Amino acid sequence: MDIAHLRDFIGVVEAGSLSTAASRLHVSQPALSQRMTQLETRLGVQLLVRGPRGVRPTPTGTALYRDAQQLVRQFDRLAHDVADQRDHVHGPVAVGLPTTVAAPLAPALFGWVKHHYPGIHLQLFESMSGYIHELLLAGRLDLAAVFREDDAPRAGEVPLYSEELYLVGQPEPRPPSDHEVALADLHAVPLVTPGPNSHLRALIDRTFAAAGLRPAVVGDVESLGTMLRIAAGGQACTILPLSVVAGHGRAGEHREAGEHREAGALGVRRIVEPGLRRYVAVRTTTESYEPREAVVAVRRGVVEVTERLAAEGQWPGIG
Structure with a gap:
């Protein structure tokens, strides 16, 4: 009722x-x-x-x-x-979003803030995760989406979602499955990833090392769009969440296959044995005390918008 x-x-x-x-x-x-x-x-x-x-x-x-x-x-x-x-909640709020998060979240968050808190002046910063983390530590951001390797509670953070990572591109030789690829089969696959300071690169390096492997990183690319274009061109593969690939303009038509998806000739395979999963939280600059009202309001908006987009199927691959 x-x-x-x-x-x-x-x-x-x-x-x-x-x-x-x-x-x-x-x-x-x-x-x-x-x-x-x-x-x-x-x-x-x-x-x-x-x-x-x-x-x-x-x-x-x-x-x-x-x-x-x-x-x-x-x-x-x-x-x-x-x-x-x-109506009395107002002021600027600076929010940092890694590129893979900003694509689905930023437009919807902007609309949510304007509708619910018109007195808040939203400032959105989009970049690779390493630079967003630097801005947060330097106090230039009030809020930021941060990547974690687990969902352990941390001071100043509110959990948002978790997501699996996928191999994007067509490796040679082709894996036997169009939907999955074992981590061991990627040891010789040329990869482009962000630089060593990014969370994604650190997660890839640690996961490979735990399996006694070393990723064949052939280039550090600090641009999501460039990584996708390189993968689409067949020059190397990359590792990204499903939501990024689903929104890629050159992905072509998508074909459902259970919870897996192949995006045209681009090639999207879930990494298994073991899988790569990362966790995302929204973090405030302050940890020992509650931030000002405008920051709390925008943080609530980040959580609500994320949950709505996931429920409506507008943010594939997160849970």
Whole structure:
């Protein structure tokens, strides 16, 4: 039961008719009737007596009607108070986003802030993860998305999501599977990755080393777009999250295969035995005390937008 069900129920009782209430509430009569049935089912009691001359509340429905009116008024008062406080939250908030995070998150976050907190002046910085981390440590950012190798709780951080990493490109010789490739089969595959200061490169190096291997990195590339173009051109492969490849303009048509996906001739294979997984959190500059209201508001927006994009399938590969 939520506040919308209570509003609908109040409307039906006051109208004395499902058709009249549906007109006032701007919904169809079948939809409103279904909502009332759902409410009764959820509470396990009959709330309305339906007849040829309309509907009337049962004694239990009358009691709920009185309580619902109070609850709805309290909710509306709370919502008004929150909105009034929202209007007083203002000021600049600098947010740093690694390129692989910025592509899906930045536009949606910008819209969320403008809608919920128009007094906040959002400053978005997009770059490779190493530079974002430097800006955060230097105090030039209020918030930043940071990569981690585990989901252990850390001061000043709120977990966002985790994602697997994929081999992007067509290695030679071709792996037997179009959807997966074992880490051991990548020891001789030429790779382009960001430089040693990036989290992605550090994760790749450590994962290979733990398996007694060494990645064949043939170039350090501090540009996501360039890495993808090199992989598409067949000059070398790279290792990236699925969300980046799904949005790549030259990927072509995608073909679903369980939770794996091949993007045209580009070639996208999940790395297994072992897999590569990284965790992403949003971190504030301050760790020992709560940041100012505007920063807290934007941090909440980062979490809400991330969850919404994942739920709507607009950010593939994260969980």
